[in-house]
Amino acid sequence: MKKHLLAGLLAAIFASGAQAFDPFTIKDIRVEGIQRTEAGTVFSYLPVKVGDTMTNEKASQVIKSLFATGFFKDVRVEVEGDVLVLALEERPAIYTIDFVGLKEFDKDQLKKALKDNGIAEGRIFDRATLEKAEQELKRQYLSRGKYGVAITTTITPLERNRVNINFNIEEGQAASIKQINIVGNTAFKEKDLLDLFQLRTPNWISWYTKSDQYSRQKLAADLETLRSYYLNRGYLEFNIESTQVSISPDKKDIYITVSIVEGERYSVSSIKLAGDLLLPEAELRKAVKVKPGEVFSREKLNESTKEISERLGAQGYAFANVNAAPEIDKDNRQVAFTIFVDPGKRVYVRRINVVGNTKTRDEVIRQEMRQIEGGWYDADKVTASKQRIDKTNYFGEVNVETPPVHGTTDQVDVNVSVTEKNTGNISLGAGFSQSEGVILSGSVSQANLFGSGKFASLSLNTGKINRVASFSYTNPYF
Template identity: 70%
Template sequence: MNKSLLSVLIASVFAAPALAFEPFAVKDIRVEGIQRTEAGTVFSYLPVKVGDTLNDEKAAQSIKALFATGFFKDVRIEVDQNVMVVVVQERPAIAKLDFIGMKEFEKDVIVKALKETGIAEGRIFDRALLEKAEQELKRQYLTRGKYGVNITTTVTPLERNRVGINFNVEEGVAARIKQINLVGTKAFNDKELLSQFELTTPGWLTWYTKNDQYSRQKLSADLEKLKSFYMNQGYLEFSVESTQVSISPDKQDVYITINVSEGDRYQVSSVKLAGDFTISEDELRKLVLVKPGDVFSRERLNESTKAIGDRLGKEGYAFANVNAAPEIDKEKRKVAFTIFVDPGKRVYVRRINVSGNTKTRDEVIRREIRQMEGGWYDADRVTVSKQRIDRLGFFTDVIVETPAVPGTADQLDVNLKVTEKPTGNLMLGLGTSSTDKVILSGSIAQNNFLGSGNNVSIQVNSAKSYRTYVFSYTNPYFTPDGVSQGFDVYHRTVNTSSTAIAYYSSASTGGGIRFGFPIGEKQSLGLGLGVDFTEITVYPDSPKYYQDFVSDFGDSNLSVPLSLNWASDGKDSFFFPTKGTFQKAGIEVAVPGGDLTYYRANYQLQHFIPLNTKFTLMLNGELGYADGYGGKGLPFYKNFYAGGVSSVRGYKASSLGPITEDFRIGGNRRVVGNAELLWSIPGMEKSLRMGWFFDAGQVYGKGQNIALGDLRYSTGLSAAWISPIGPLKFSFGLPLNKQDNDKSESFQFQLGTTF
């Protein structure tokens, strides 16, 4: 057998062949040396086919083509009696990637990052890419502030032409920002300016926020915040001239130096409107917040142009262009603005598209939409539609986009994209509360039954002091115009032996039907009628007040409660509002026809005030009043109570109010007020919110004067968590004016809602 060596090394591709041969017609092609690669793959890359004439040039092209695949580290071509023999040596494949000493990252995150560099299990190993992979791994650590990381890579040959790659990582400690220096600042002190920054030196919460670790993106955002701060204070020509970031020799401390030029402070000399208004100039001028004589504020100027654009949007001018052009007088340090208004063409909505609702029916979403297809675009109606859909509580996110229709100048589509969340709950379990200690609970609830928007629930709670069995059904659109209808059937038992309430027990069975009537975009009326049968048991150590009631009215009573409620909900979110007002007023009257006649009235006002992008102030006030009528007194088990996680935190639940024989008996009047500073935890904005609260409240008995001096006060920290098993509230409260007969309870929590 005669074989001629045509090429051995890749260098021969670019040089004259070492051994020339007579060209010949290829009778067959044979591949030798392959283990994982299919022969067909080799054939597909060869520029030579059976029947072609093989010469020196075609042989060199074949070698070059096979090397270019990256599959082989050696390629030879031999000739065996007019048969072209391709002899290859495959590169090894990567069998596994191991990371030793890596704690900062999950393995999956790093594996994904390295895959983009070409290093991944199952791929062909190329040593040239290994250094690139190491650099990528180091880059990942640099994003976490670990500048002293050391990475050693080991390649281990394995059977069947495979290799294992081990990354040995010495993470070191994360470098912290030691100091942030501001150079060139005169108008404000450094403390005030650095409060605008997200980056900071180490503090009590930076272990979680990581804001003491340098990040180029965070620094850029902070510099923009600094610029906005200055420009809102009138410094129109403020600029950041340079920034320097340095690290200490031990790579543990970072120093940031920012050089700024403040410039002069400017006042507004005049504000003019120009352009095609389509709306009266007087109306638009009322929307301008920047007035002559004011110190220039970029924020107020932007709010003015936005307000004008939004006002034009209400008239259908969705693509209105509103810009403010400055005229600067440097000598007088004055600036004049001309706000140019170009409404563009009036736009109408071609189509409203709903997507992402894999479970909820389209009609459930569309009946909340206030913008109509074919009508003029109204920005306010689109915003209200988004809020109404969000308040359904069926979705974790609601996104609205208004793209222009291609090829038109006067049409747009409204695209609503929702993200479904679980609205059903099946739970059997054991829980605890600060009042009842142990709660056995079970529930089957579906707030969006079969995607219809209807609520169906069967709920059971078994606590030492309070047991409830309820079946509820609600159809929020009983009629097409939004009248809701629902009914409830329940059985409740109460035993106050483990609470602060005077000792008694009761068992109530009943039900009712209710209707809701929308009377505005955010307001509704509710009307309900029910029947309740209650059996009461008092004991020798029960207060005389309780025993007298049973003596006068019997130990079993039938009542027919008629309820009327009004609610106005202007909050911007169902779970964690940041702005808006909520009001609720209601009265329940036990009408003649039953054994008891009484009434209970309640009013609540809640207001959310956004202080900035991080903090929200919540103010809440509640009033309650109840009494009997028609010669019958108020049942003692209908009294008001206060204290606990839902009213005045830091005091034991239901422990405030009148006292009889060292027991709380409740009262017919209730006053509660709460002020709470709320903030979200970064990365958990939609599931966890913290708060610092100040609570006040008291319950007053019949004939007792309402005196503010009798109010109880408390302060402390709170947390609200949308947990996998339901809403969970925590509080750690400190009573501020606890009296000798008050019962305090520092740590309190509540799972879900109480029926």
């Protein structure tokens, strides 16, 4: 019997038009070499089936398709008469994952992070994926200031085509911030600016706050705090030119240098309102917090545009755009603002959706809603609805969202998402009295009886002189 071997390298031969075998009709497909993978799984990835005409081009497609699954380390296509034979060598499976020297992280938490990166017990082992997981593991340590961490990975082959992965970790000491410098400040003292930062040099409480451990996220937050500090005090052109973070050769000390340009201090010369105001200008001006003659403050300007948006939202204009455009007079160090108002279309509520209430009935939540279906959207009523649902004390968390209805420009849905909490209470007590002997007492109460929003309680006292049995029922909506 003549057998033709078509290895993965023949793809180049196929591309050049060379013939490795004559085309034939496939009468059967046989799979060899698999231990864990089902034959049906292999067949589902094949671009050919019994009855198809097998050609060199299709053989190349078979090889590529099976390699693309990631299940196999080697794929060979062989022909025995009219039978297509697939000789496969599976990649090993991960049997166990072990850690040595792990102290900084919880083992289960770390395994979950590795699983998210494609490395988990029972999965197919892939060295490229393992290298990515190692980098992610190292990144986690760097985020904790462990810049001297060393990770050595050992792969141990086991029987039945399995492997054990062992991470040997030398965590080392966390690097601490040795020095933080701010360069370019003249209006404020460096000490006062550094007091705004979360990141600090070591102090007596650093062991608890970890404020001396560098974090890119913390530094970004500190820089934004610094920017806001200047912009809220009139420095309209403030800019952070550069930020340099360096580490000592022994990877124990970190030095941070922030270079800034303060610019000039500006005052507000005028505030104008423009666009389709809808509401009386005098009413909208009450929402403007920044006044002519005052030092510019980004915080007050943002509060002004936000409050104007909220006032329009209370009238049904849920998608109003309110933006402030500056006109800078550098010679006089003044800035004039024009607040442009675009209310958009008036919006009404199509539907109120309630999710997350597995025990509490829908009507208990809906009767707390101040916003009604089919009515004009009112931001104040939506906020009041959320507050009222919170006050029932039936839920640990309440979220309200108002997404626009797809395909329309004047409708929104109100989506109420709740997380229920336990509302029942049981108490037991025991005592002794010379006159009454042993006294037992107990009570059971449920603030959300059968999810109806009604309160019920039962209490008993077994004293000989004062024997009490009481039942109470409250309907708060009666």
